[in-house]
Amino acid sequence: MTESLLFGVYVFVLAIFVGFEIITKVPPTLHTPLMSGANAVSGITIVGALIAAQTAPPTVSNILGFLAIAFATVNVIGGFMVTDRMLGMFGQKKKK
């Protein structure tokens, strides 16, 4: 237990620091798109959902997986699309 947990904690803590380092000084203009984009990234849980939904007959675990996929996909597809839509509005003016 300790070994895999510790390894995971290492990865987790380092990734948090990477996050803090790369997201310094976000201009306020981008707060909303950053949040909705990051939000879409949290839909990565879809990877777990895929694994959970793979069994064939409708069992409880399978239905839970199906629901997880549906929710995670809303998060992923909706999140990336709406972020792109917002950022597109910022881009327009440059061309004009």
Added chain:
Amino acid sequence: MIQQIVVPILYLLSAVLFIRGIKGMTRVRTARKGNLVAAFAMFLAVAATLLLMGVVDYRWIIGGVIVGGVVGGVAAVKVKMTSMPEMVALFNGCGGIASALVALSVVWTDSVELGKVETLGSVLGGSSALTVVLSVLVGGVTFSGSVIAYAKLAGKVVKGEPILLPGRHVINALLILGALGLGIYFAFVVEVPATIALLAVIVLAISLVLGIMLVIPIGGADMPVVISLLNSYSGIAASMTGFVLNNNLLIISGALVGASGLILTNIMCVAMNRSLANVLFGGFGAVETSGGGGGASEYGTVRSYTAEDAALVLENAERVIFVPGYGLAVAQAQHTVKELADLLEKHGTEVEYAIHPVAGRMPGHMNVLLAEADVPYEKLKEMDQINPEFKNTDVVIVVGANDVVNPAATKDPNSPIAGMPVLRVWEASTVMLIKRSLSPGFAGIKNELFEYENTMMLFSDAKKMLQELVAEMKDVLAA
């Protein structure tokens, strides 16, 4: 070979691309590409996972993707920019509950459905068993908290005001301890699968109640903080699910989102001069206003003007700054503001926009609304940038903002908002306040700016008044 080497490499590539993508999203020039990179990373992660699973029964997977894809896609295309906070809240909730459901599904697959009389800890390994509990807890809180945040933002059910239950801190502490206690009990002590299943569902139920309890006492003005924090939670929930599945990609991506949410939370707290603890536990807005400045409704001389009066002043202004607030979003008046600004610029007036960090209902909300109305983002000035400029400004037009332009924050040390950074609009020659009434803002306190001699109150719906101003300015230009 594929499963041991190719898939992990693809996962690593995906994690790197997520980092690149999020980094890109922190700069205007690279933001759109960053978002696409992150989306590609997600695609890669899904592809790698399908590769890992080999040929399986895809019916449920495809079904879930279609349902979620259609709902998410339609919502993303249809949503109004003014409703963005509500939608981000809902998406957050979706991510949170998905993580919780994956964790629950693992409990069913590896324990309940196998029917083996063994603890979860020995079936999954202690690390996974422990994180199943955390994943369910954080995911559940994220989901119900986000739904309540949505309801508050949309003005449904709860009208945005804080709801303070007596003894709520004790109740919340008991709920957290109860969920953790029961969680550890079902993960490491219970051996009967049916009991494990029951307790897992109970932990989910407790976490859902906890999410509601944590968000209902928080007032509408604090929503930017709450959404940022829930954003962070949804990342943490994904990370915890990564621990359950021993999947580093989930741990890394979740941690990135967790960090980004925390950074935004911190920015919002600084902008309101409040600590996170104060936002979460203080129940601001319901706190009694501590003397200083009198009641919220007692005003002395307030000068009310018409659009025509205002247009006469605007005609002679060389420099105008707009201060948009949430009222502008509610009235959907961003396009009318832009129309008025265009007219002023045609008239030779210099126009800029001062954006307070917590204007709107989520971080950066006002910037998005004005971008939608085609206002170039170079014209949107941050508070620190614009504050020294007000004294050289002829007219400031405040549209639907109140607390963020309250002089009490700098002048009255006893004010509840004392020390909160505000836009010093009163230093301009003339301040026009477009407001429906003298009603207080979310902080529930009086704004003495309304009584200042250089203040012109324009009592009206924001959009209506702006339209009248546009009409008046057109006359001026035609003359």
